[in-house]
Amino acid sequence: MTRSIDQINERIRSGDAVVMTAEEVVSLARETGVKEAAKRVDVVTTGTFAPMCSSGAFLNFGHAEPLMRMSRVLLNDVLAYAGLAAVDCYIGATELSEKQGMAYGGAHVIEDLIAGRSVKLRATSYGTDCYPRREIETEVALEGMNQCFMFNPRNAYQNYSCAANTSGRVIKTYMGTLLPGCANATYSTSGELSPLLKDPELRTIGIGTRVFFGGAQGYVAWEGTQCFPSIIKDADGFEHIGGATLALVGDMKKMSPAFIRAAVMDGYGVSLYVGVGIPFPVLDEDMMARLAASNEELYTEVYDYSVPVRSRPVLRSRVSYAELRSGSMELFGKKVPAAPLSSLKKAREIAELLKARVRSGEFLLTSPVSPLPLDTAKRKLEG
Amino acid sequence: MQKSIKVRLRFDALSASKPMIYYLAKDYGIVFSILQADIRPGVGGRTIMEMTGEEADIERSLAFAKDQGVDVKILSKAVVWNNETCVHCGACTAVCVPKALSLDPGTAELCFDNAACVVCEMCIGACPTGSIRVDLYE
Numbered sequence: 359m360t361r362s363i364d365q366i367n368e369r370i371r372s373g374d375a376v377v378m379t380a381e382e383v384v385s386l387a388r389e390t391g392v393k394e395a396a397k398r399v400d401v402v403t404t405g406t407f408a409p410m411c412s413s414g415a416f417l418n419f420g421h422a423e424p425l426m427r428m429s430r431v432l433l434n435d436v437l438a439y440a441g442l443a444a445v446d447c448y449i450g451a452t453e454l455s456e457k458q459g460m461a462y463g464g465a466h467v468i469e470d471l472i473a474g475r476s477v478k479l480r481a482t483s484y485g486t487d488c489y490p491r492r493e494i495e496t497e498v499a500l501e502g503m504n505q506c507f508m509f510n511p512r513n514a515y516q517n518y519s520c521a522a523n524t525s526g527r528v529i530k531t532y533m534g535t536l537l538p539g540c541a542n543a544t545y546s547t548s549g550e551l552s553p554l555l556k557d558p559e560l561r562t563i564g565i566g567t568r569v570f571f572g573g574a575q576g577y578v579a580w581e582g583t584q585c586f587p588s589i590i591k592d593a594d595g596f597e598h599i600g601g602a603t604l605a606l607v608g609d610m611k612k613m614s615p616a617f618i619r620a621a622v623m624d625g626y627g628v629s630l631y632v633g634v635g636i637p638f639p640v641l642d643e644d645m646m647a648r649l650a651a652s653n654e655e656l657y658t659e660v661y662d663y664s665v666p667v668r669s670r671p672v673l674r675s676r677v678s679y680a681e682l683r684s685g686s687m688e689l690f691g692k693k694v695p696a697a698p699l700s701s702l703k704k705a706r707e708i709a710e711l712l713k714a715r716v717r718s719g720e721f722l723l724t725s726p727v728s729p730l731p732l733d734t735a736k737r738k739l740e741g
Numbered sequence: 742m743q744k745s746i747k748v749r750l751r752f753d754a755l756s757a758s759k760p761m762i763y764y765l766a767k768d769y770g771i772v773f774s775i776l777q778a779d780i781r782p783g784v785g786g787r788t789i790m791e792m793t794g795e796e797a798d799i800e801r802s803l804a805f806a807k808d809q810g811v812d813v814k815i816l817s818k819a820v821v822w823n824n825e826t827c828v829h830c831g832a833c834t835a836v837c838v839p840k841a842l843s844l845d846p847g848t849a850e851l852c853f854d855n856a857a858c859v860v861c862e863m864c865i866g867a868c869p870t871g872s873i874r875v876d877l878y879e
Contacts, residue, residue, distance in 0.1 A: 407828065409869065534832045535867045542835045619828055621869035629869070631828060685834075685843070697835030699869075701828045702849035 359396055360642045363562075363725045366400050370719055377401040377637075377716045379709040380551050380649060387650035396646035401716050401723065402638045404553040405570070405708030408546050408700030409621045409629035411532065412512035412583060414450040415468055415610055418504040419479065421445055426491035428481035432456070433467045433498075440481070444489060448509075451620075451630035463628030465620035468508070471500045472572070473615040506610040508572065508618075512582040514634045516554035517600035517658055520545040520682065520696070522673055522689060525664035530625025534699055536663055540673070540689050543660060543696045548705035549653045549679030553636040556649050558589050558599040562639055564726020569606065570635030570712045573617040575721065576608025581730045596676060598657055602730070606634065617708065631701075635708040637716050639723050653679035660689065668738065745793040747776070747860065748803070751812035752785040759809060769802035770794055776859045789816070789860055820858050820875055827851055827872040836863040 369375040376399050378386065383402050387395040419428075421444065431440040431447045435457045438447040453464040470477050476499040485492045500506055522543040523529050523536035530536075534544045547555070557563055567578040582603025590598045617633030640646050660674040674689055681687045687696045715721035750761070757780050765771045772793040780786035792799055803813050820841070822833075829851050834842045841857035842864055844850065864873050 408830075535836045535863070537836065537838075541838070544832070544835050619870060622871065623869060624866040631830070631869070683846075685846070695835070695838075695840070698831040698844070699835075701830040702844070703829040706849065 359393075361400065361640060363639050363641075363723050366639045367722050369400055370716060370722060373719070375400045375717065377403065377713045379706070379713055380404045380556055381706070381709070383646075383650055384550050384652045387646065388652070392647045392650055393643055395650060396640055396643045399640050399646070402556065402640060402649045403635060403709045403712040403716065404551050404556055404638065405633070405635040405705040405712065406514060406548045406552050406700060407617065407631055407633045407704030407708060408548070409532070409623065410510065410513045410515075410632040411452050411629045413468075413508065413510040413630040413632055414448055414464060415506060415508045416446065416448050417506045419445040419447075419498055420502075420504050422491055422494050424491045425489045426481070426483050426494060427486060427489035428494075429483045430481060432480045434462065434470070434477045435480075436462070436464050436467050438464070452628050454628060460622060460625075460627055463620070463622075465628045465630035468610070468630060469615060469618060469620040471506070472610060472613045472618050474500065500611055508576075508606070508608050508610050508613070509579065510606045510632065512584060512603045513606045513632055514553050514582070514604045514636075515547070516558070516587065516602040517552070517598075517656075518546050520658050520660040520677060520687075521663040522660055522694065523664045524662050524671075524673070529664055530623070531663050532623050532626050532629065533663060534697070535624055540692070540694055543687060543689065543694050544699055545658060545682050545696065546699040547658065547679065548700055548702055549656055549683060550651065551702070551705045551709055552656075553634060554602045554604070555599055555656055556651065557638055557645075558587070558602075558648060560587060560602060560730050560732065561645065562641065562726070563604070563636065564729040566724060566727035567636070568721070568724045569604075570633070570637075570708055570715075570721075571606050571608035571613070572610075572633055573614030574608050574612035576606050578604050578726075578730075579607040580605040581734070585730065586734055586736050587730070587732050592676060594676070596657060598659070598676070600658075604634075617704070633704060633708050635712040637712055637721065637723055653683055658682075660687075742796050743793065744796040744799055745791060745856075746799060747789065747791050747816040749787055749789050749814045749816055750806060751787045751814075752780055753810060754783050754785045756810040757782065757785045761806060761809065761811060765792075765802045765806065769798045769805070771798060771802050774859070776861065791859070816860070820853060820855070820860070820864060820873060822851070822853060822868075822874075823872040826870050827868075828870055830869065833864040833868050833873060836867045838863075
């Protein structure tokens with residue numbers, strides 16, 4: 359049994375395509391087997407909604423009168439990078455407010471804009487013959503600006519480690535607040551719903567792949583930063599999938615505040631919850647076998663976040679998402695509460711919404727323009 | 742009837758020097774769980790605690806405390822969370838040791854069990870969307 363993406367799109371257009379969420383397909387394959395599930399289903403939708411720090415947006419304000427080449431740009435007192443053309447800037451999600459510190463940042467500016475709220479723009483310049491104006495203070499909103507697109511260099515991590523803290527004090531990390539003596543553990547993956555865990559070999563995802571991005575249709579622009587896809591078999595023969603990331607681009611004006619939200623990680627800083635979903639074509643049984651992988655068959659490792667070095671100590675080399683989802687996991691013979699940082703409720707919402715959009719024909723599947731590299735060497739910074 | 746309530750006791754410099762909790766426990770049979778305490782000699786301060794005992798004993802013990810110059814406030818609603826801004830991520834459940842905050846295994850929605858809450862306030866900082874606050878004095 360094989361299907362091409364063109365054939366699947368034809369079935370979507372004629373209204374015959376069978377579309378299911380990854381959770382539904384896990385149950386279906388459990389009942390009928392992978393072979394039968396592959397026969398029955400054309401498209402499987404996934405979703406994730408988690409803090410993704412490497413996010414931000416390019417904004418073009420439109421020209422002021424007199425003309426100005428903005429060299430320093432503040433949006434609600436958050437610094438945006440303006441080392442671009444006259445009225446272009448990039449607002450990064452993790453940049454902190456110069457007045458409010460960690461309570462407000464670039465992610466909040468992005469959320470405010472997407473929610474339709476205006477933000478205060480303050481810009482200064484050194485003034486040139488062609489751009490004489492030296493300062494401006496005004497309000498800007500999404501609808502009044504030219505192109506505003508989110509360009510996130512690293513989103514949709516294929517898999518991510520689970521964090522715990524062996525030290526004697528509370529530590530505040532990008533993985534949340536970790537209690538001393540491994541009194542809790544946090545993880546940030548939607549498991550069997552997580553997009554890149556369902557296509558570990560990146561057979562169907564590449565440059566140009568259309569994805570659900572913050573409520574709108576977005577695209578894979580490039581491999582994400584630190585994209586190091588890997589499938590490693592451990593000593594017991596269990597496969598560990600991980601490492602791929604995506605650089606995503608999408609129109610902010612079409613996004614929804616339901617799927618883009620600012621996050622403050624206490625004591626760490628600001629991040630952005632990004633909702634991402636990918637519909638996968640069931641090309642063949644191999645593809646379905648991957649898509650039907652359940653939380654029992656998907657694993658991560660537990661690392662000690664109290665040791666801030668490149669290779670953090672491994673506290674447990676294999677834990678399944680089924681165990682983490684149960685609310686607690688075993689660590690050093692103790693039952694430790696395990697809590698997610700990514701919203702399963704939102705991930706489900708995204709997979710369901712994407713299912714409806716594919717079914718209705720408004721969201722067609724794409725063939726990658728170019729594949730993502732699978733064998734990038736990981737470099738370290740010396741110094 | 743057995744009852745369990747949360748109270749805030751505020752002490753002035755004088756009442757802070759008395760072994761109040763000893764009297765409340767010994768004379769009225771109250772079982773205490775101290776949730777917060779910040780009392781300095783010569784200054785005073787406050788404690789938040791859970792008191793468990795016979796309803797009549799609790800009432801009499803609080804009347805005694807007031808008589809000794811302690812300002813007593815019964816706390817009802819502890820943690821309040823805003824369902825509009827909550828994204829149900831679960832970050833707050835990571836720090837909720839008594840498991841008052843939890844994710845429903847079926848719907849994956851955040852649930853709050855007021856009775857289990859010890860008002861440690863860890864969840865307030867841990868919530869990435871600022872959706873949790875504590876109303877102590879309602």
